[in-house]
Amino acid sequence: MPLSITDEQRDTLIAMAAEAKTKSYSPYSKFRVGAALLTKSGNIYTGCNVENASYGGAICAERTAYVKAVSEGDKLMVALAVATDADAFTSPCGICRQFVREFGTSTIVILTKPDGSFKETTVGGLLPDSFGPDDLGFETIEATADE
Numbered sequence: 752m753p754l755s756i757t758d759e760q761r762d763t764l765i766a767m768a769a770e771a772k773t774k775s776y777s778p779y780s781k782f783r784v785g786a787a788l789l790t791k792s793g794n795i796y797t798g799c800n801v802e803n804a805s806y807g808g809a810i811c812a813e814r815t816a817y818v819k820a821v822s823e824g825d826k827l828m829v830a831l832a833v834a835t836d837a838d839a840f841t842s843p844c845g846i847c848r849q850f851v852r853e854f855g856t857s858t859i860v861i862l863t864k865p866d867g868s869f870k871e872t873t874v875g876g877l878l879p880d881s882f883g884p885d886d887l888g889f890e891t892i893e894a895t896a897d898e
């Protein structure tokens with residue numbers, strides 16, 4: 752059974768991703784990104800992109816949120832919402848796709864626009880035929896749907 756969230760949880764994630772976007776530290780690109788990540792425990796971790804004068808040192812909003820969750824001991828990822836200022840459904844970059852895939856392919860990904868519209872997919876939808884822990888003989892630690 753695929754993971755699912757309620758409309759209320761989705762609304763909350765979208766609002767929190769938009770709020771997290773306002774914390775973006777992006778003086779170079781001026782491209783603000785916010786993320787909100789719901790874990791199985793019910794916690795929500797937010798993140799924004801944090802850039803650096805050494806440009807390659809930037810971290811995306813999605814990875815910020817994941818790092819906050821994992822470093823608090825939360826690894827069962829249920830749903831991730833992403834917000835930008837663009838009038839398009841900005842999709843996570845390749846590095847983030849691989850990074851989030853580590854913690855499951857079934858995690859729901861909600862891409863949003865500033866007008867509140869959204870598009871729902873999954874990590875596996877964004878990164879099909881992915882390389883992951885399983886390829887190294889490890890099990891992917893991931894959230895599963897409730898019975």
Ligand SMILES: O=c1ccn([C@H]2C[C@H](O)[C@@H](CO)O2)c(=O)[nH]1
Nearest residue numbers: 780782784800811812842843844
């Ligand atoms: O999904 C994305 C795409 C880009 N960025 C950031 C990285 C950089 O700070 C800026 C421009 O690429 O946006 C994110 O945080 N998430």
Ligand SMILES: [Zn+2]
Nearest residue numbers: 811843844847
């Ligand atoms: Zn990224």
